Amino acid sequence: MVEKVAPQRQPVEEGPGVCPVFHAGIELIGRRWNGVILQSLRGRPPRFNQLREQIPRITDAMLSLRLRELEDAGVVERTVTMTRPVEVRYQLTAVGERLAPVLDAVAAWSQDWARQAPRSTEESA
Amino acid sequence: MVEKVAPQRQPVEEGPGVCPVFHAGIELIGRRWNGVILQSLRGRPPRFNQLREQIPRITDAMLSLRLRELEDAGVVERTVTMTRPVEVRYQLTAVGERLAPVLDAVAAWSQDWARQAPRSTEESA
Numbered sequence: 293m294v295e296k297v298a299p300q301r302q303p304v305e306e307g308p309g310v311c312p313v314f315h316a317g318i319e320l321i322g323r324r325w326n327g328v329i330l331q332s333l334r335g336r337p338p339r340f341n342q343l344r345e346q347i348p349r350i351t352d353a354m355l356s357l358r359l360r361e362l363e364d365a366g367v368v369e370r371t372v373t374m375t376r377p378v379e380v381r382y383q384l385t386a387v388g389e390r391l392a393p394v395l396d397a398v399a400a401w402s403q404d405w406a407r408q409a410p411r412s413t414e415e416s417a
Numbered sequence: 418m419v420e421k422v423a424p425q426r427q428p429v430e431e432g433p434g435v436c437p438v439f440h441a442g443i444e445l446i447g448r449r450w451n452g453v454i455l456q457s458l459r460g461r462p463p464r465f466n467q468l469r470e471q472i473p474r475i476t477d478a479m480l481s482l483r484l485r486e487l488e489d490a491g492v493v494e495r496t497v498t499m500t501r502p503v504e505v506r507y508q509l510t511a512v513g514e515r516l517a518p519v520l521d522a523v524a525a526w527s528q529d530w531a532r533q534a535p536r537s538t539e540e541s542a
């Protein structure tokens with residue numbers, strides 16, 4: 293299942309209780325695979341293959357799609373160094389780098405959440 | 418498109434670079450609609466209809482599904498008051514309440530992100 297619509301910064305019209313910017317932002321970073329891609333882009337900018345090795349269950353097609361969406365969203369950029377062979381790396385943009393405290397807060401909360409006794413996972417299994 | 422698999426706290430096997438707990442956590446809170454549902458549950462516990470009015474583009478079926486998934490994940494609980502008529506409300510659990518700083522960090526970053534000049538949204542349109 294590949295969703296083709298890239299996340300846009302243009303907010304969608306929403307109801308009174310929902311901030312459209314928050315809605316777009318949380319679904320960008322929480323979209324399937326995006327959180328682990330963004331987390332893997334912290335530190336030295338990886339090449340495509342290095343990134344894929346960090347996230348083994350992802351397919352090449354899905355990783356390419358997600359990277360392109362994150363580029364379109366202005367969070368990731370692709371740098372091409374004109375050496376032989378050409379070197380392509382992916383890195384966070386300035387606003388992408390500013391995701392660091394968000395990702396750290398999610399990581400801390402996730403550990404907290406994982407420590408809670410599962411409630412109905414057995415029932416639903 | 419309705420995904421039937423509820424988010425589980427049991428981490429999936431992952432590669433060396435990815436924390437499975439982080440992966441499960443970020444995709445729980447960032448899954449389509451979940452961020453705005455969680456945000457709408459802060460404050461006084463709403464009834465189903467009040468929640469739906471906060472998020473007008475969501476269908477009843479999708480809101481029910483997401484609430485059940487969030488219950489299964491231990492983040493939301495449903496309280497039933499035995500009045501006439503029966504009153505059903507949804508509220509965050511203790512670990513769900515501890516999402517507050519995460520949601521605040523996402524909201525702040527999203528505003529920052531929205532202020533950046535769009536880069537390739539025109540190109541991809």
